[in-house]
Amino acid sequence: MTYSGVVRVGGPADVHELTDLMISKVAVGPMDNNSYLLRCRATGEQLLIDAANEAPTLLRLVGDDSIASVVTTHRHGDHWQALAEVVAATGARTYAGARDAEGIPVPTDVPVEDGDVIRVGRVELTARHLVGHTPGSIALVYDDPHGPPHLFTGDCLFPGGVGNTRDDPAAFVRLIGDVETKLFAVLPDETWVYPGHGKDTTLGAERPHLPEWHARGW
Template structure:
């Protein structure tokens, strides 16, 4: 079995991680090199997609069969370009935070808030609301009972820093406060981070840099 690295290229094959209860497939799509993640419950075969960002054909090929739910991490256009087509083809229900739902042109069937749970088969994902990149950005946490936590952060946390707050100092303060208090303060260093663009990281790798990020203001 090939070792998962989290390194994917636009137009390339997905990288697949096999956990005891969950299979995670990661692919890169669209001109903005967005990551899209397909989660499959090993016990039931049910599937959930995080960010139908672009390239519906690529996403549907990765899905391969039935799809129960599509979660959109936030309202920015590069994270929902394929949402309408993938929903139409699969009949999947759509989920987003209620504060960002109006900014997503495909209606949100099941709006969520901080602390809610989203399920895929027998696997539960916790919704973590992170303010600053957008009003309703969310991360999804799978606290693997057979291993370390897995955290899908959208555009709120990347290798090397928090998400873009477009020069708004208040939004930056909100975002880094939320990232520190809701992610770094609660979760262990081995937590694996799956961001909305680019390579994966861990909280342990990023933790020593928090003070530097805060001081630089981005």
Template sequence: MTTYHGSVKVGGAPDVRELAELIITKVAVGPFDNDCYLLRCRTTGEQLLIDAANDARTLLAMVGDGLGQVLTTHRHQDHWQALDEVVAATGARTLAGRYDAEGVPVPTDRLLDDGDTVEVGNVRLTAIHLVGHTPGSIALVYDDPKGHPHLFTGDCLFPGGIGNTFGDPDAFRTLLAGVEQKVFGRLPDETWVYPGHGNDTTLGDERPHLAEWRERGW
């Protein structure tokens, strides 16, 4: 079995991580180098796609037969450009944060709030509502009972900092506080972070830099 590294390129092969109960497939799509993640329950085969960002053809090829749900992490256009086509082709139910759903042009079947459970077959994940990059961004954590947690952060946390708050100091303070409290304050250093763009990281790699992020203001 090849080792998962989480470094993917637009037009390149997906990277696959096989956990005891869940298979995670990561692929990059253009033109903004978005990361999309397919979660598949090993027992039931049920699947959830995180961010139908673009390039429906690539996403549908990755999905194969049967997609139950698509979660849109937040309202920004680069994260839902293929959503309509993917839903039309698969009949998947749509999920989005309660306060971002109005900015997603495809109707949302389920509005997510902080702490809500998202089930993918026998696998359970928990929604984390984070404010600052957008009003209703949703991160999703899978606390692997046979390993460490896995955290899908959308555009709220990356290697090297939190998400863009567009020069708004209040939004920056709100997002940083949310990430510190709900992510770093609850999850261990071993937690693997899957962001909305670029390479993966861990909370342990990022935790020492929180004070630096606060000082620089972005």
């Protein structure tokens, strides 16, 4: 079945099957957050991105193989409501951006800096520190050796714009600058984008709109 990236709260996960990695996307309420389960196909090791809410839903998705780690993309509460329960059930290591860790009530085992590598089995994810939505938001880049890159952006990049900077012009300038220099400038148009809420997109679909995002200021 072809992956669409379209999921709904209470509905099934959608699975993107890559050569070395399986990506399962599920939506959880009440704020329609996306959580992503990554599974290394060579080793079976699993990693969860954003234990946002509905711990029973996430633990069913994880299954009997459990998870080795959970990455929280940023400190906002809708992205970690299920984190304590998921960690208690699985014993997973916790990762978060070093500058956001203090705002997450579950202890962060591994504070993440820009350029750090997080492994799930034989697969490597590179963290990119993006400032503006929060001080320590991170995106994760999987540079697939068999195809285009895959990019997990939390709330820093969506179809149609960057994340909410709460009418703070300086925060918007910082966020769009980081998104342009650390993502658009170095990754190809074919890069698949998995955001923290809503539908997926690609960098190519969003790139032509960068000037209008600058002009409108959000």
